[in-house]
Amino acid sequence: MAPIEPILSQDAAFAARAVPSAPRPDDALSLVAKAELTAATGALSEAISLAEAAASASRVAADAATLARANGLLVLLYRRAGRPEAAIVAGQAALPWLVVSGSHALRSEVLCHMTMCFNELRLFQDALHHVSDAVEAAKQSGDRRLLCWAYNRIGSTNSAIGRFTEAQQFLAEALAIARELGGNDELFAALNNLLSAVGDSATRRIEAGGSVDESLLAEVAMARAWGEEALALARASGNAFKEAIALGSLAQMVGLGGGTAEASELFAQARSIAVTKGYTAVLQRCDSAQAMVAAAGGQAQEAAALLKPWLRGKGVSDRNLVLQMERQMYVLEKSRGRYKQALDHHETVLQMSLLEHEQTMDVQSRLVLNRLELAQAKFAAERAQMESKLQKAQAARMGLEARNLADTAQRLSRLALEDPLTCLGNRRLMDRDLPRMLQAAYSSGGLIAVALIDIDHFKNVNDVHGHHIGDIVLQHMADILRLRTRGHDLVVRMGGEEFVVVLAQASPSQAFDACERLRSAVERFDWGHIAPALVVTVSIGLCVPVVGTGATEALEYADQALCAAKRGGRNRLVQFAAE
DSSP states (O other): OOOOOOOOOOOHHHHOOOOSSOOOGGGHHHHHHHHHHHHHHTOHHHHHHHHHHHHHHHHHHTOHHHHHHHHHHHHHHHHHTTOHHHHHHHHHHHHHHHHHHTOHHHHHHHHHHHHHHHHHTTOHHHHHHHHHHHHHHHHHHTOHHHHHHHHHHHHHHHHHTTOHHHHHHHHHHHHHHHHHHTOHHHHHHHHHHHHHHHHHHHHHHHHTTOOOOHHHHHHHHHHHHHHHHHHHHHHHHTOHHHHHHHHHHHHHHHHHTTOHHHHHHHHHHHHHHHHHHTOHHHHHHHHHHHHHHHHHTTOHHHHHHHHHHIIIIIOOSOHHHHHHHHHHHHHHHHHTTOHHHHHHHHHHHHHHHHHHHHHHHHHHHHHHHHHHHHHHHHHHHHHHHHHHHHHHHHHHOOHHHHHHHHHHHHHHHHHTTBOTTTOSBOHHHHHHHHHHHHHHHHHHTOOEEEEEEEETTHHHHHHHHOHHHHHHHHHHHHHHHHHTSOTTSEEEEEETTEEEEEEETOOHHHHHHHHHHHHHHHHHSOGGGTSTTOOOOEEEEEEOOOTTOOHHHHHHHHHHHHHHHHHTTSSOEEEOOOO
């Protein structure tokens, strides 16, 4: 994992730990420097204490820059210390400052780390939301390395929720960028994540009673090449942990491809490293993967023998892996005709799933409460600060204070152009920018297109699933539009379920293809993970205005095309054609 840059503060509930002594304000800079050096040595507990002391001293000194450095360390260190909730809280406090400051690169890294923590806590909806923002921030930063990591994270998140096609698409993007950059860390991560996605897909199929068919064998063959490349990278780096991971992943692919003896040898090598180095988690995953390979090959008894020791005393620290092993045992016992034992494992799966759901809800509630408390504290601080500045300006009639107030008003004006639910631009932004974009295109002889997008039967979504689900659908729709448009395009929510996308510098055919990709992306999105049986499609009306067409006319033409798409049966794209 690439080192994270510094970010802002975290909630006091996680930060208020005992430190060696009460720091003075002028100690902040030296403390954070020492914390960074300590973190580099791997002394995790000491680094956390120093970073927390630096953050405390920075607050006293009102030193925002040093506070950012200190809390940046804390986000990464909390995650390394196995405290994902604390790391998320730190990120929640940091993100508003990062957005206002325009620190796109730093925001992308923070969002990626938060995504991994949300995944660990199985808060996948939050993970998808944050990783979508991470991709956008990476694009805005222009840093291809950050974009590579963001694609890695969004690929892993999709794999975790069973969207394996999307996962492999994003991870293939990450792999292409990694090869372009020539970075071994990025390349190893992309290869290993691709292997994991194929392995997770295979596990899901086999647990569902499927077999190793031709399509899976084709995936496995490609994954084996990735695994061999990842293993070569790991060995060249001299990193034993990476080598053990790569060996286990490659062994799984080789085994699924029918190379039983070779797979056994690779698993043995992975185990040897894991035992020697004390990599318990790697050892656990090796046995789980080998059990899956054995089950796929019809060796149910051998598979069960690999899993039972972990569930009878060895102890598995990863609760997600425990759940996976229990599911494997249920399938194995059922296939062997041992129905009582299968039911025992099935009951354990149900109990664990219920407990996991309750724990996830508890964590989510705490995080929401923390977010509200941060918002209230931020509002109170800003209000007090504004009142103080206003009093100074009135008392001294100083131009500088007046300009500061004007800057604040300008910032609030910018917020007035944003839709609060989706964070897209709103109707006011479109009314301001669309005429400018049309005039710029006409003046330069360039091309432009206006698309009006409407969610089909959105009222039914609210009526059947509730307005909360309707809001989530709108947020995911915004994410889809953001991810599949360019930085110089205009994407706004007009209101309700209606969106507008203005495609700058796009020919008619390019605009049509882009809109068709948007329509298809919405149709193919896994809406069922939001609510059972939820299906969402869109109808799109496209207008490619000729020179002199005004903003109102362009929208009217797009609306006419949209109406034609609705009349034609919905879930389709219609381009306006002048009569």
